[in-house]
Amino acid sequence: MTSWIVDPALVKQCGELEEHFGERLNERTEFRGEITYLVRPIDWYEVLRFCKETAGLAFDQLDCLLGDHLPERSSAPFEVVAHLVSHTYGRRLRVKTSLAEGEELASVTGLWPSAGFDERETWEMFGIVFAGHPNLRRLLTVEDFEGHPLRKDFPLAGIVGGRVRTDLRGKI
Amino acid sequence: MKDLLQNVRQVVMPLLADAHGPDEAREEAPRPTLEELKARKARSRQPLEVGSEVITVSMGPQHPSMHGVYRAELDLDGEIIVDVRPEVGNLHRGVEKLCEERTYHQIIPITDRLDYIAGFAMNHGYCEAVEKLMDLEVPARGRYIRTIASELCRLSNHILWLGVHIMDLGTQTFFCICFRDREYVLDLLEMLTGARLTHSFARLGGVAKDLPDGFEHRCRKAIEFLPKRVAEYERIIKHNRIYYKRAKNVGIFTSEDCFAWRVTGPALRAAGVPRDLRKDDPYAAYDEVDFEVAVEYNADVYDRFLVRMKEIRESCKIIEQCLDNMPAGPFVARDITRTLPLKSDVMRDSASMIQDFYQVFKGPAVPKGEVYRATEAPKGEMGVYIRSEGAGRPARIRFTTPSFYHGQALPPLVRGEMVSDMVAIFASIDVVLGDCDR
C-alpha cells in the first residue's frame, strides 16, 4: 500500500498531550500511521481523562481495552492497551501501560462505561486487577474457573478443574 | 366525551390514512436536538416506584428471542424493568487463544465463526488488519470482489435482522418471508465462496477464487429485485400502526450514550452521527464507489429500522457499481513470502506446494509491531488488534466485535422500559452471540 503517514492534525494535537504530561509519557511509537503512547500505570487514568476531556483531542469513545502477556519481559510482563477514537475528528490513538505481576491499574469505567466488560475480560484472561471496577467477576468463562486463560503459560488444551459439574445443579 | 371522540378518532382515522403521514412530512420534520432526545427518553421510561415488590425473571440462555444464548436477569416490577444483569459467555470458544497457535492463514476460518451470519465480513476485517501489518497491497480485482462479498453479507445480515425483529414483535410470517428472500443472497454467496455460512473466502492479499461464470448475471438479477422486495416490506411495516406504536420513541439511545457504551453501526447512525467506516476510513473498493450513508435522527427503534432498510438499498447500489466497473487482473496478490499460491498451481507445481506448506505451517513474513484496524461489519465496527513479534503466528490478537458492546449496553437501554419493549429494543440493537463471546 502507500506509505503510512500519520495524520498531521493528530500529531499536532498529540503535541498538546506531550506538552501537558512531558516526562510522564514514557515512549511514543509510530507504526503504520498509528501513534502509540506508553505511560506509567500511575498516570493511566489521568492521561486517558486528559485525552477524553481536552477539546482538541476529544477522544469520546473507547474502542477497546485489552490485556497482553509478554513473559519474556520479566520486570513488567503484563500490558494493558487502550484504543481511543475521536468521533468529532475521526482520529485514533493507542495508549499502553506495562504492569508487573500483581500490580493494579485504575479502572476507566468512570470515563467510558463500555470499559466494564473489557476490564472484566482482561482480569479474567490475564489476572490484572482493575481498582474501582464495580463488578470484577468472570465474564466469558464459568464462574469458578481457575486460572487466567490467555496467559502464555496457560495451555491451549487440557482439563482444568473438575469434569462433571454436579455442584452447579440447582444454581443454573 | 371529548376523550371518547379522540379515542374513536385514533382508531378510525388510521384505517383511512397512513399511520404518521407520508414520508415527506417525516423527512422535513425538524431534527431533534440532543436535549430533546434526552427529554423524550425520560418521558418514555416509566417512573420506578420505590419499595414495590420486585420479581426476578431470568430470560435465557435458552429463549426463542434472545439471539443466541444470551442471558439477561431481569428484575421486574409488574411490567417495568427495574434492573437488568446481562450475562454473556455461554458461547465462548477461546478464539483468541486458538489464534495464538495458528498462523495468519490458518486464522481465517476461525474468523468466520465470529459473526456467523456475515462470515465474509469478519474474514475481510481480519485480512485488512493483517495486510496493514504486512503492508501488502491487494490488487484491484481482489478489492472489488471483496467489496461485493462484504455487501452481500451485509444484505444477508440486514434481511435476517428484519425477519427476526418483526418476529420478536409477534408475527412469524414475516420471518419466513425474509428468509425466503435471504435465500437469493445465500445462493449467490454459495456460488461465489462455496459455502452458505462459513465462507472463509478472503485470503491475505485478495480472495480465494475468481468470480465464477454466470455469477454476474445472477447477481444482477438478484440486486434488481431485492430493492423492490425491501420497498414492499418497508411499506408494510413503516406505515403499520402497530409497529409505529411499538417502535416510535422506544429505546432511545442518544449519540452520547452510544459513544459512552461503544455502540456503533446502524444504532449510532440512527442517533444522528454520520459515522460509517466505509466512508471515513475506506478499505477495499469503498472509496471508488458512490453510496450514501444512512442517517436518521430520532435514535429509536423505528429509526434503526429505517437505517437498515436504507443500507440494504445502498448495498445493492454498491454491488451494481462494482459489477459495472470490475477491473481485470489478478484477484490475489502473489508474493512468495507472504501469500498463499493459487490452489490450481499447488496441485501441479512442487515449488507452489512447498510455498503453500510453508505459508500455512510456518506463516507469512510479518514485521514486528502492533496494528489495529477497524472495518464496518454489518452489525457495527469490528476491529482487529494484532501484536506480532515477527513470527508467522500472532503474539496477541484481539477481535473487537460489535455485539460484545451491544450486549453490555442492554442495561442503560432498557432500565425503565417494559418487558415487551425490551425484546424489541434488544432485537434492534442486533446482537449475535458468536460475535459477543468469541
Added chain:
Amino acid sequence: MSDPIAQLIFLIIKAILLPVIIVMMVAFIIFFERKFAGFFQGRVGPTYLGPWGSFQSFGDIFKLLSKEDLIPDKADKPVFRMAPYLIFIPAFLVMAVLPFGPVGGEANLFGYRFDYVIANFDAALVLFLAVGAISVYGVVLAGWSSNSNFSLIGGLRAGAQMVSYELAMGFSVVGVMLMANSMSFVDIVNGQAGNFWNWYFIPQVVGGVIFFIATLAELNRTPFDLAEAEQELVAGYLTEYSGMRWGLFLFAEYVNMVVISAIMSTLYFGGWRAPLEVLDFIPGPIWLFIKIAAFIFLYMWIRWTIFRYRYNQLMSIGWKVLLPLSILNLAVTAVVIAIVG
C-alpha cells in the same frame, strides 16, 4: 314409544354426538391452522401423514401421549392438573345451549319432534357470558400453580386482559339482546329469519366488530396473545406444561375458538339460517358449519398477519376504546328500538 322417551333418547344421542363432533373438528382445525400458516408464510405445512397431511393432529396426539408427564416439584399439583379442564369445560357447556338447526317443531326424526339443540335455555346469552368468565380462572390458575415467574406473569397478564375485554363483549352482546327481545339463542336466531339482510350484523355492525375484536382477546390470539407471547415469555402460562397437558391447553384454545365462532355466527350472522331463503333445503347444521369455518379461517388469517400489541396498549384499547364504543352502541340501539318500536 311416547314423546318424552323419544326426546330423552334424542337428548342422549345429541349429548354424546356433539362433543365427539367438536373434538374431531378441533383435531382438523389444528391441522388446518398449521397448513394455513404454511401457506401464508410461503411454505407448505405438514404433508406427511395422510392425504394432504390431514392426519397430522392424530400423529401429534400419539406423540404427546408418549411424553413424560413432568410436573414441577414445587408446583401446586391438584390445581396444576385441574387448570386445563377449567378452560374448555365451560366451552362445552355453552355449546349445549347453542342451536344448530330449527327448534320447536319444524324438524322431525322418525315422526318425533327433533330439536336441534341440547337445552333450549331461556337465558342462554347470560349463561355464555357467565360461563365464559370461568375460562379466566383456568388461565390464571395455570400460571399461578406452575410456581415459576414466567408463568405467573403470563397468567396474570392473560387474566387481566380477558377480564377487560369481557366487558366490551358483554355490552356489545346486549345490543343483540335488545334487538331480539330475548336472551335465548333460539329466539335470537329465529329473530334473524329471512335473508341475509335480516341478520343482525347490519344494524349491529359496530357491535359485531367490537365483539369480534373482544373475542380475539378472549381467545388469547394475536394481536392479543401476550399471555403466551413466545418471544417474550417462552410460553407464558403454558411454560411448565409438557406432553399431553400442553395438548389439553391447545385443545382448550381451539374448542373455545369453535364455540366462539359458533356464537358469533349465531348472534350476528343468522346461526343455522341460510343466507337466501331459496337455499333453505340445505339443512341448518351445514350452514352453521360453513359459518364456523369462515370465522375460524378469519381468526387464523389475522393471527398469521398482524403483530402483537404491547401490553399497556392492549389494555388501553380494551378500556378506552372498545368499552365506550360498545356502551355507545347499546345506547343508540336502545334509542332506535324505543323510537321505531
